[in-house]
Ligand SMILES: Cc1cc2nc3c(=O)[nH]c(=O)nc-3n(C[C@H](O)[C@H](O)[C@H](O)COP(=O)(O)OP(=O)(O)OC[C@H]3O[C@@H](n4cnc5c(N)ncnc54)[C@H](O)[C@@H]3O)c2cc1C
Protein backbone atom coordinates (compact mmCIF):
# COMPACT_ATOMS: atom_id res chain seq x y z
CA UNK A 1 0.00 0.00 0.00
CA UNK A 2 1.28 3.42 -0.83
CA UNK A 3 1.12 6.30 1.61
CA UNK A 4 0.36 9.93 0.81
CA UNK A 5 3.07 12.47 1.49
CA UNK A 6 2.32 16.14 1.76
CA UNK A 7 4.03 18.36 -0.77
CA UNK A 8 4.12 22.12 -1.15
CA UNK A 9 4.33 24.07 -4.38
CA UNK A 10 7.44 26.25 -4.43
CA UNK A 11 7.05 27.45 -8.02
CA UNK A 12 4.35 27.56 -10.66
CA UNK A 13 5.20 28.31 -14.27
CA UNK A 14 2.70 28.88 -17.07
CA UNK A 15 4.22 28.14 -20.48
CA UNK A 16 0.98 28.81 -22.38
CA UNK A 17 -2.72 29.04 -21.48
CA UNK A 18 -2.81 25.24 -21.23
CA UNK A 19 0.71 24.13 -20.29
CA UNK A 20 2.20 24.50 -16.82
CA UNK A 21 4.98 23.23 -14.58
CA UNK A 22 5.00 22.83 -10.81
CA UNK A 23 8.03 22.53 -8.59
CA UNK A 24 7.16 20.78 -5.37
CA UNK A 25 8.92 20.28 -2.07
CA UNK A 26 8.08 16.95 -0.46
CA UNK A 27 9.70 14.40 1.81
CA UNK A 28 12.44 12.58 -0.15
CA UNK A 29 11.40 10.01 -2.77
CA UNK A 30 13.51 7.30 -4.39
CA UNK A 31 12.96 6.79 -8.11
CA UNK A 32 14.74 6.17 -11.40
CA UNK A 33 14.81 8.76 -14.19
CA UNK A 34 11.81 8.10 -16.46
CA UNK A 35 9.49 6.98 -13.69
CA UNK A 36 6.25 8.60 -12.51
CA UNK A 37 4.38 9.08 -9.26
CA UNK A 38 0.71 9.69 -8.44
CA UNK A 39 -0.08 13.19 -7.32
CA UNK A 40 -3.43 14.16 -5.84
CA UNK A 41 -5.74 16.91 -4.60
CA UNK A 42 -8.81 16.66 -2.39
CA UNK A 43 -11.68 17.84 -4.57
CA UNK A 44 -15.32 17.75 -3.58
CA UNK A 45 -14.58 15.51 -0.61
CA UNK A 46 -12.65 12.99 -2.73
CA UNK A 47 -8.94 12.48 -3.26
CA UNK A 48 -8.35 12.63 -7.03
CA UNK A 49 -4.99 11.18 -8.09
CA UNK A 50 -3.24 10.89 -11.46
CA UNK A 51 0.22 9.67 -12.49
CA UNK A 52 2.76 12.35 -13.40
CA UNK A 53 6.28 11.78 -14.69
CA UNK A 54 9.18 13.37 -12.88
CA UNK A 55 10.85 16.12 -14.89
CA UNK A 56 13.61 16.41 -12.30
CA UNK A 57 16.44 13.89 -12.20
CA UNK A 58 16.51 11.68 -9.09
CA UNK A 59 19.36 13.64 -7.52
CA UNK A 60 17.31 16.88 -7.29
CA UNK A 61 15.68 17.55 -3.95
CA UNK A 62 12.77 19.53 -5.43
CA UNK A 63 10.26 17.57 -7.54
CA UNK A 64 9.10 18.96 -10.88
CA UNK A 65 6.04 18.07 -12.94
CA UNK A 66 4.94 19.29 -16.38
CA UNK A 67 1.28 19.15 -17.32
CA UNK A 68 -1.41 20.15 -19.79
CA UNK A 69 -4.88 21.35 -18.84
CA UNK A 70 -7.43 18.91 -20.18
CA UNK A 71 -10.47 21.20 -19.82
CA UNK A 72 -12.94 18.40 -19.06
CA UNK A 73 -10.47 16.47 -16.84
CA UNK A 74 -11.02 16.30 -13.06
CA UNK A 75 -7.44 16.88 -11.88
CA UNK A 76 -5.43 18.87 -14.40
CA UNK A 77 -7.44 22.17 -14.26
CA UNK A 78 -7.25 22.51 -10.44
CA UNK A 79 -3.63 21.34 -10.50
CA UNK A 80 -2.78 24.14 -12.93
CA UNK A 81 -4.35 26.67 -10.54
CA UNK A 82 -1.96 25.79 -7.69
CA UNK A 83 0.45 28.54 -6.72
CA UNK A 84 3.47 28.91 -4.45
CA UNK A 85 2.58 27.76 -0.93
CA UNK A 86 -0.36 25.55 -1.99
CA UNK A 87 -0.33 21.92 -0.90
CA UNK A 88 -0.86 18.70 -2.80
CA UNK A 89 -0.34 15.02 -2.12
CA UNK A 90 2.44 12.89 -3.58
CA UNK A 91 2.36 9.10 -3.29
CA UNK A 92 5.41 7.52 -1.70
CA UNK A 93 5.84 4.78 -4.35
CA UNK A 94 7.17 6.03 -7.71
CA UNK A 95 7.07 3.37 -10.43
CA UNK A 96 7.25 2.75 -14.18
CA UNK A 97 9.25 0.90 -16.80
CA UNK A 98 10.28 3.79 -19.06
CA UNK A 99 13.75 3.59 -17.53
CA UNK A 100 17.15 2.89 -19.03
CA UNK A 101 17.58 -0.19 -16.84
CA UNK A 102 14.94 -1.79 -19.11
CA UNK A 103 16.54 -0.69 -22.38
CA UNK A 104 19.29 -2.74 -24.09
CA UNK A 105 22.53 -1.08 -25.18
CA UNK A 106 22.84 0.31 -28.71
CA UNK A 107 24.67 3.02 -30.60
CA UNK A 108 21.81 5.52 -30.71
CA UNK A 109 19.17 6.16 -28.06
CA UNK A 110 16.04 7.86 -29.45
CA UNK A 111 13.75 9.62 -26.94
CA UNK A 112 10.52 10.34 -28.79
CA UNK A 113 7.69 12.39 -27.25
CA UNK A 114 4.46 14.13 -28.12
CA UNK A 115 3.20 16.97 -25.94
CA UNK A 116 3.79 16.48 -22.22
CA UNK A 117 5.42 13.12 -23.01
CA UNK A 118 8.72 14.97 -22.99
CA UNK A 119 8.63 15.09 -19.17
CA UNK A 120 10.32 11.75 -18.36
CA UNK A 121 13.01 12.33 -20.98
CA UNK A 122 14.02 15.64 -19.37
CA UNK A 123 14.80 13.59 -16.28
CA UNK A 124 16.66 10.84 -18.19
CA UNK A 125 18.77 13.39 -20.13
CA UNK A 126 20.04 14.95 -16.92
CA UNK A 127 21.46 11.72 -15.55
CA UNK A 128 24.80 10.19 -16.56
CA UNK A 129 23.38 6.82 -17.67
CA UNK A 130 22.41 7.63 -21.27
CA UNK A 131 25.78 9.25 -21.89
CA UNK A 132 27.63 6.26 -20.44
CA UNK A 133 25.64 3.69 -22.42
CA UNK A 134 24.92 5.26 -25.83
CA UNK A 135 27.14 7.02 -28.31
CA UNK A 136 24.38 9.44 -29.27
CA UNK A 137 21.10 10.53 -27.73
CA UNK A 138 18.36 11.94 -29.98
CA UNK A 139 15.46 13.86 -28.45
CA UNK A 140 12.39 14.14 -30.70
CA UNK A 141 9.58 16.39 -29.47
CA UNK A 142 6.36 16.88 -31.44
CA UNK A 143 3.74 19.46 -30.50
CA UNK A 144 0.88 21.23 -32.19
CA UNK A 145 2.48 24.68 -31.98
CA UNK A 146 5.92 26.26 -31.49
CA UNK A 147 4.86 27.76 -28.12
CA UNK A 148 4.51 24.18 -26.82
CA UNK A 149 8.17 23.30 -27.52
CA UNK A 150 8.92 23.87 -23.86
CA UNK A 151 12.04 23.61 -21.66
CA UNK A 152 14.27 25.05 -24.42
CA UNK A 153 16.76 26.45 -21.87
CA UNK A 154 17.14 23.09 -20.16
CA UNK A 155 17.57 21.31 -23.51
CA UNK A 156 20.12 23.93 -24.64
CA UNK A 157 22.10 23.35 -21.42
CA UNK A 158 22.26 19.61 -22.16
CA UNK A 159 23.39 20.45 -25.69
CA UNK A 160 26.16 22.69 -24.40
CA UNK A 161 27.33 19.93 -22.08
CA UNK A 162 27.07 17.00 -24.51
CA UNK A 163 27.82 18.66 -27.88
CA UNK A 164 27.43 16.50 -30.97
CA UNK A 165 26.43 13.47 -28.97
CA UNK A 166 23.06 15.14 -28.36
CA UNK A 167 20.71 15.70 -31.30
CA UNK A 168 17.36 17.48 -30.94
CA UNK A 169 14.59 17.23 -33.51
CA UNK A 170 11.39 19.25 -33.16
CA UNK A 171 8.07 18.90 -34.93
CA UNK A 172 5.06 21.21 -35.05
CA UNK A 173 1.91 19.86 -36.65
CA UNK A 174 -0.43 22.84 -36.78
CA UNK A 175 1.87 25.65 -37.82
CA UNK A 176 5.18 26.05 -39.61
CA UNK A 177 8.13 26.67 -37.31
CA UNK A 178 11.66 27.60 -38.38
CA UNK A 179 14.04 24.82 -37.36
CA UNK A 180 11.24 22.30 -36.79
CA UNK A 181 9.94 19.57 -39.06
CA UNK A 182 6.30 19.74 -40.16
CA UNK A 183 3.55 17.25 -39.47
CA UNK A 184 3.74 14.05 -37.44
CA UNK A 185 6.61 11.74 -36.50
CA UNK A 186 5.31 8.52 -38.19
CA UNK A 187 5.12 10.21 -41.61
CA UNK A 188 8.68 11.52 -41.15
CA UNK A 189 9.93 8.00 -40.42
CA UNK A 190 8.18 6.72 -43.54
CA UNK A 191 9.51 9.41 -45.89
CA UNK A 192 13.06 9.50 -44.44
CA UNK A 193 12.93 13.02 -42.93
CA UNK A 194 13.52 11.79 -39.39
CA UNK A 195 16.65 9.87 -40.34
CA UNK A 196 17.89 12.79 -42.45
CA UNK A 197 17.57 15.04 -39.39
CA UNK A 198 19.01 12.46 -37.00
CA UNK A 199 20.66 9.11 -37.58
CA UNK A 200 19.98 5.98 -39.63
CA UNK A 201 17.40 3.72 -37.99
CA UNK A 202 18.16 0.00 -37.78
CA UNK A 203 17.57 -2.77 -35.25
CA UNK A 204 21.35 -3.27 -34.76
CA UNK A 205 22.03 0.34 -33.88
CA UNK A 206 18.87 2.02 -32.52
CA UNK A 207 16.91 1.92 -29.28
CA UNK A 208 13.63 3.88 -29.07
CA UNK A 209 11.79 5.09 -25.99
CA UNK A 210 8.36 6.53 -26.85
CA UNK A 211 6.11 8.57 -24.57
CA UNK A 212 2.88 10.52 -24.88
CA UNK A 213 -0.20 10.18 -27.06
CA UNK A 214 -1.23 6.49 -27.25
CA UNK A 215 -2.05 6.68 -30.95
CA UNK A 216 1.39 8.15 -31.64
CA UNK A 217 2.95 5.21 -29.78
CA UNK A 218 1.04 2.78 -32.00
CA UNK A 219 1.77 4.61 -35.23
CA UNK A 220 5.48 5.08 -34.51
CA UNK A 221 5.82 1.47 -33.34
CA UNK A 222 4.17 0.32 -36.58
CA UNK A 223 6.65 2.32 -38.69
CA UNK A 224 9.59 1.01 -36.69
CA UNK A 225 8.30 -2.56 -36.85
CA UNK A 226 8.17 -2.21 -40.62
CA UNK A 227 11.88 -1.31 -40.39
CA UNK A 228 12.70 -4.51 -38.50
CA UNK A 229 12.60 -3.18 -34.92
CA UNK A 230 10.36 -4.83 -32.35
CA UNK A 231 8.81 -4.17 -28.95
CA UNK A 232 11.20 -4.44 -26.03
CA UNK A 233 9.97 -6.95 -23.48
CA UNK A 234 11.82 -8.44 -20.56
CA UNK A 235 11.58 -11.96 -22.00
CA UNK A 236 12.16 -10.91 -25.59
CA UNK A 237 14.36 -7.83 -25.71
CA UNK A 238 13.72 -5.49 -28.61
CA UNK A 239 14.20 -1.87 -29.59
CA UNK A 240 10.88 -0.14 -28.77
CA UNK A 241 10.02 0.76 -25.15
CA UNK A 242 6.80 2.72 -24.63
CA UNK A 243 4.79 4.62 -22.03
CA UNK A 244 1.28 5.78 -22.80
CA UNK A 245 -0.07 8.86 -20.97
CA UNK A 246 -3.73 7.86 -21.42
C1 LIG B 1 2.36 6.73 -16.54
C2 LIG B 1 1.73 8.07 -16.78
C3 LIG B 1 2.46 9.23 -16.65
C4 LIG B 1 1.87 10.47 -16.89
N1 LIG B 1 2.62 11.61 -16.82
C5 LIG B 1 2.05 12.80 -17.14
C6 LIG B 1 2.82 14.01 -17.14
O1 LIG B 1 4.02 14.01 -16.80
N2 LIG B 1 2.21 15.15 -17.50
C7 LIG B 1 0.87 15.19 -17.86
O2 LIG B 1 0.37 16.26 -18.20
N3 LIG B 1 0.14 14.07 -17.86
C8 LIG B 1 0.69 12.90 -17.49
N4 LIG B 1 -0.08 11.78 -17.48
C9 LIG B 1 -1.53 11.95 -17.65
C10 LIG B 1 -2.13 12.36 -16.30
O3 LIG B 1 -2.07 11.26 -15.42
C11 LIG B 1 -3.59 12.81 -16.39
O4 LIG B 1 -4.34 11.93 -17.15
C12 LIG B 1 -3.69 14.22 -16.98
O5 LIG B 1 -3.05 15.15 -16.13
C13 LIG B 1 -5.15 14.67 -17.11
O6 LIG B 1 -5.77 14.50 -15.85
P1 LIG B 1 -7.32 14.85 -15.68
O7 LIG B 1 -7.77 14.28 -14.37
O8 LIG B 1 -7.52 16.31 -15.87
O9 LIG B 1 -8.05 14.09 -16.88
P2 LIG B 1 -8.12 12.52 -17.16
O10 LIG B 1 -9.49 12.05 -16.82
O11 LIG B 1 -6.98 11.81 -16.51
O12 LIG B 1 -7.91 12.47 -18.73
C14 LIG B 1 -8.93 12.87 -19.65
C15 LIG B 1 -8.42 12.79 -21.09
O13 LIG B 1 -7.44 13.80 -21.30
C16 LIG B 1 -6.50 13.39 -22.28
N5 LIG B 1 -5.15 13.47 -21.66
C17 LIG B 1 -4.76 12.98 -20.47
N6 LIG B 1 -3.45 13.28 -20.22
C18 LIG B 1 -3.03 13.99 -21.28
C19 LIG B 1 -1.78 14.58 -21.61
N7 LIG B 1 -0.73 14.49 -20.79
N8 LIG B 1 -1.67 15.23 -22.78
C20 LIG B 1 -2.75 15.32 -23.61
N9 LIG B 1 -3.95 14.77 -23.38
C21 LIG B 1 -4.09 14.12 -22.22
C22 LIG B 1 -6.89 11.96 -22.67
O14 LIG B 1 -7.71 12.03 -23.83
C23 LIG B 1 -7.69 11.49 -21.47
O15 LIG B 1 -8.59 10.48 -21.79
C24 LIG B 1 0.50 10.54 -17.25
C25 LIG B 1 -0.25 9.37 -17.34
C26 LIG B 1 0.34 8.14 -17.13
C27 LIG B 1 -0.48 6.89 -17.27
Ligand SMILES: NC(=O)c1ccc[n+]([C@@H]2O[C@H](COP(=O)([O-])OP(=O)(O)OC[C@H]3O[C@@H](n4cnc5c(N)ncnc54)[C@H](OP(=O)(O)O)[C@@H]3O)[C@@H](O)[C@H]2O)c1
Nearest residue numbers: 018070071114115116142143144173184185213215216219
Ligand atom coordinates in the same frame (compact mmCIF):
# COMPACT_ATOMS: atom_id res chain seq x y z
N1 LIG C 1 -2.21 21.69 -27.38
C1 LIG C 1 -3.20 22.59 -27.31
O1 LIG C 1 -3.18 23.62 -27.99
C2 LIG C 1 -4.36 22.36 -26.41
C3 LIG C 1 -5.23 23.39 -26.20
C4 LIG C 1 -6.32 23.17 -25.36
C5 LIG C 1 -6.48 21.94 -24.77
N2 LIG C 1 -5.63 20.94 -24.97
C6 LIG C 1 -5.87 19.66 -24.33
O2 LIG C 1 -4.79 18.81 -24.37
C7 LIG C 1 -5.09 17.61 -25.10
C8 LIG C 1 -4.08 17.39 -26.20
O3 LIG C 1 -2.90 18.09 -25.96
P1 LIG C 1 -1.54 18.00 -26.76
O4 LIG C 1 -1.56 18.96 -27.93
O5 LIG C 1 -0.46 18.16 -25.76
O6 LIG C 1 -1.45 16.50 -27.24
P2 LIG C 1 -1.74 15.74 -28.59
O7 LIG C 1 -3.12 15.97 -29.10
O8 LIG C 1 -1.31 14.35 -28.34
O9 LIG C 1 -0.77 16.43 -29.68
C9 LIG C 1 0.64 16.51 -29.53
C10 LIG C 1 1.30 16.18 -30.86
O10 LIG C 1 1.09 14.80 -31.14
C11 LIG C 1 0.66 14.68 -32.48
N3 LIG C 1 -0.10 13.45 -32.68
C12 LIG C 1 -1.39 13.21 -32.36
N4 LIG C 1 -1.73 11.95 -32.74
C13 LIG C 1 -0.64 11.41 -33.32
C14 LIG C 1 -0.37 10.16 -33.95
N5 LIG C 1 -1.29 9.22 -34.05
N6 LIG C 1 0.87 9.95 -34.44
C15 LIG C 1 1.80 10.90 -34.34
N7 LIG C 1 1.62 12.09 -33.79
C16 LIG C 1 0.39 12.36 -33.29
C17 LIG C 1 -0.18 15.92 -32.72
O11 LIG C 1 -0.35 16.12 -34.10
P3 LIG C 1 -1.73 16.70 -34.72
O12 LIG C 1 -1.73 18.17 -34.46
O13 LIG C 1 -1.62 16.35 -36.17
O14 LIG C 1 -2.89 16.03 -34.04
C18 LIG C 1 0.69 16.96 -32.04
O15 LIG C 1 1.72 17.36 -32.90
C19 LIG C 1 -6.45 17.77 -25.68
O16 LIG C 1 -7.19 16.60 -25.37
C20 LIG C 1 -7.01 19.00 -25.03
O17 LIG C 1 -7.92 18.63 -24.03
C21 LIG C 1 -4.55 21.14 -25.78
